[in-house]
Amino acid sequence: MPSRRDDRTYTAFPRPGWPLLAGSLGLRWRALLRLAAWSMVESLPAALSGLVIARAIDGGFLAGDFRTGLLWLGLLFAVHGVGALATRFTLAATGSVVEPLRDDLLGAVVASAVHGDGVDRSIPDSAKVARVTEQVEEVRRTTGTLLSGARRFVFTLVATTVGLLALAPSVLAVALPPVLLAIVLFAALLGTLVRRQYAAVVANEAVARSAGEALAGSRDITASRSWEAVCADTAGDFRAERAADLAMARAVALRGALTSFGSYGPLLCALAAAPLLIGGADGLTVGALVGAISYLASNIEPVMRLLTEVLGGAGLVLVVSLRRLRDTCPEPSPSRVEDTPEAVGGSDASVEVDDVAFAYGGSGRPVLDGVRLRLRHGDHLAVVGPSGIGKSTLALLLAGLARPDRGVVRVGGADPADPDVRRTDLVCLIPQEAYVLTGTLRDNVGYLCEGAPDGHLLEALANVGAAELAERLGGLDAVVDPAALSNGQRQLVALARAYASPAPVVILDEATCHLAPSDERRAEEAFRARGGTLVVIAHRIDSARRAGTILLLDGSRPLAGTHEELLSASDLYTDLVGHGEVRLSRPVP
Numbered sequence: 171m172p173s174r175r176d177d178r179t180y181t182a183f184p185r186p187g188w189p190l191l192a193g194s195l196g197l198r199w200r201a202l203l204r205l206a207a208w209s210m211v212e213s214l215p216a217a218l219s220g221l222v223i224a225r226a227i228d229g230g231f232l233a234g235d236f237r238t239g240l241l242w243l244g245l246l247f248a249v250h251g252v253g254a255l256a257t258r259f260t261l262a263a264t265g266s267v268v269e270p271l272r273d274d275l276l277g278a279v280v281a282s283a284v285h286g287d288g289v290d291r292s293i294p295d296s297a298k299v300a301r302v303t304e305q306v307e308e309v310r311r312t313t314g315t316l317l318s319g320a321r322r323f324v325f326t327l328v329a330t331t332v333g334l335l336a337l338a339p340s341v342l343a344v345a346l347p348p349v350l351l352a353i354v355l356f357a358a359l360l361g362t363l364v365r366r367q368y369a370a371v372v373a374n375e376a377v378a379r380s381a382g383e384a385l386a387g388s389r390d391i392t393a394s395r396s397w398e399a400v401c402a403d404t405a406g407d408f409r410a411e412r413a414a415d416l417a418m419a420r421a422v423a424l425r426g427a428l429t430s431f432g433s434y435g436p437l438l439c440a441l442a443a444a445p446l447l448i449g450g451a452d453g454l455t456v457g458a459l460v461g462a463i464s465y466l467a468s469n470i471e472p473v474m475r476l477l478t479e480v481l482g483g484a485g486l487v488l489v490v491s492l493r494r495l496r497d498t499c500p501e502p503s504p505s506r507v508e509d510t511p512e513a514v515g516g517s518d519a520s521v522e523v524d525d526v527a528f529a530y531g532g533s534g535r536p537v538l539d540g541v542r543l544r545l546r547h548g549d550h551l552a553v554v555g556p557s558g559i560g561k562s563t564l565a566l567l568l569a570g571l572a573r574p575d576r577g578v579v580r581v582g583g584a585d586p587a588d589p590d591v592r593r594t595d596l597v598c599l600i601p602q603e604a605y606v607l608t609g610t611l612r613d614n615v616g617y618l619c620e621g622a623p624d625g626h627l628l629e630a631l632a633n634v635g636a637a638e639l640a641e642r643l644g645g646l647d648a649v650v651d652p653a654a655l656s657n658g659q660r661q662l663v664a665l666a667r668a669y670a671s672p673a674p675v676v677i678l679d680e681a682t683c684h685l686a687p688s689d690e691r692r693a694e695e696a697f698r699a700r701g702g703t704l705v706v707i708a709h710r711i712d713s714a715r716r717a718g719t720i721l722l723l724d725g726s727r728p729l730a731g732t733h734e735e736l737l738s739a740s741d742l743y744t745d746l747v748g749h750g751e752v753r754l755s756r757p758v759p
């Protein structure tokens with residue numbers, strides 16, 4: 171079967187949604203690892219700041235040793251410098267994860283638009299394209315925000331916990347419960363937030379749709395003085411949008427309250443417990459308390475805001491945009507593969523010629539003009555017409571050896587003249603002047619089916635009526651001298667080569683003209699029994715009559731039909747039949 175260099179199919183794109191997002195991110199796992207590594211470096215200040223501050227106070231400033239205190243603060247400054255450098259690299263790594271996502275999403279959206287079930291390809295829906303493009307952009311942007319928010323949340327929280335554990339476990343014990351409670355409550359609220367945001371988006375789209383329709387019909391509405399009725403109709407959509415927005419606003423207000431609780435709760439708890447903790451069982455020093463407070467003030471507060479506002483906000487938009495994309499993009503249909511390269515040269519090989527015109531270079535007058543033809547796998551067609559009318563030219567076009575100036579030629583769904591298509595796997599043309607190579611009989615018969623077993627080649631020779639010739643020549647190993655063969659013998663060798671080839675379409679361009687009528691019949695019947703599509707440029711009436719369909723080229727309007735149909739429809743055909751030869755030697759009228 172023919173092959174193409176690009177074997178990617180559109181159906182390889184999954185539908186836009188979480189699996190696509192996860193697959194796209196999964197493909198960039200190296201960049202994700204890089205991102206994690208740089209995030210760890212970036213969170214060093216979060217892990218060390220409290221510890222360093224405690225040392226600066228206890229071992230430096232409170233002990234009256236300013237130099238030591240300043241040295242510790244200098245170290246803190248250097249650690250922040252390293253963290254800032256790491257931030258630069260995290261941005262680059264985030265870009266290399268998120269940017270390809272846009273291509274993947276657009277690929278999925280376009281595949282869905284082209285191959286989706288129920289897509290009406292005759293009506294370009296530019297509004298939908300714009301909306302979908304906007305949603306793709308939204309998904310890409312929010313994925314970036316989410317990724318960078320999520321990694322800062324996780325790494326900063328872990329770094330802070332580790333730092334607090336090392337510096338003041340008693341403060342950690344007091345501060346951790348409000349943090350965990352805020353996270354649990356936020357997780358419980360998330361479902362409501364998603365539902366309300368989705369409802370708000372849908373209500374917003376409904377308003378845009380109904381208002382757009384009203385504006386588009388404004389002339390008619392004004393002419394019929396029906397503005398009041400239209401306003402009454404659209405008012406329902408506006409009310410639904412207002413209700414959805416209010417419900418969303420209430421959920422967002424609750425989210426704000428949770429943010430404040432998670433941000434300041436740990437700090438307040440630590441400050442309230444401070445008098446008990448200082449000098450307590452684990453000997454909390456003033457420096458350690460200040461260091462612990464700095465952890466809570468400079469790390470926990472931003473981390474909780476990240477969770478509820480950035481992750482909650484961007485995550486919400488991402489979930490809703492992905493769901494909207496999935497809902498608005500129909501499922502690519504796995505059965506609709508006719509446009510994919512896989513379908514090219516499929517087993518159901520057929521011939522399609524659509525409104526083809528062709529002129530040899532230089533001569534302005536077309537040899538063929540307006541030729542249409544459609545053959546199914548297994549069809550047998552004879553092409554007849556006066557000499558010079560263009561029968562061989564049609565054969566060349568079908569075999570991909572010439573390109574039409576206008577119209578389309580497809581064999582097995584592919585353009586046979588496409589250099590990316592393996593033409594010999596698609597179609598085999600045997601011209602009148604049979605071509606025999608200097609080489610063994612095996613080389614000659616197996617030329618188009620390299621590596622085929624001898625049995626296959628011998629069977630081909632026998633079926634086209636060349637078994638006796640093969641025996642006389644000395645079998646498959648015999649070296650053939652083309653000059654020593656008669657025209658008929660050369661045609662038998664060429665016929666066996668075509669028979670043995672894997673091409674599902676065989677074109678015999680007067681390829682049996684030097685054979686006796688009985689041998690011609692035998693060869694043609696062998697090709698019919700071989701399967702596939704057979705096109706015979708016929709020169710004898712019997713040869714044409716054997717075909718299921720006859721195409722008569724007459725220079726003006728090609729006609730196709732059975733022998734009887736053409737007899738009653740065309741004087742030219744009757745004329746050809748009267749001569750016994752369907753190729754008249756008189757010139758084209």
Ligand SMILES: Nc1ncnc2c1ncn2[C@@H]1O[C@H](COP(=O)(O)OP(=O)(O)OP(=O)(O)O)[C@@H](O)[C@H]1O
Binds near residue numbers: 530
């Ligand atoms: N390579 C070529 N360059 C220019 N003109 C050509 C070329 N080959 C064929 N022609 C012209 O194109 C026309 C159609 O030729 P074609 O061989 O297709 O006709 P045909 O019907 O097969 O004829 P025949 O039955 O005699 O083989 C003829 O006028 C021929 O002279």
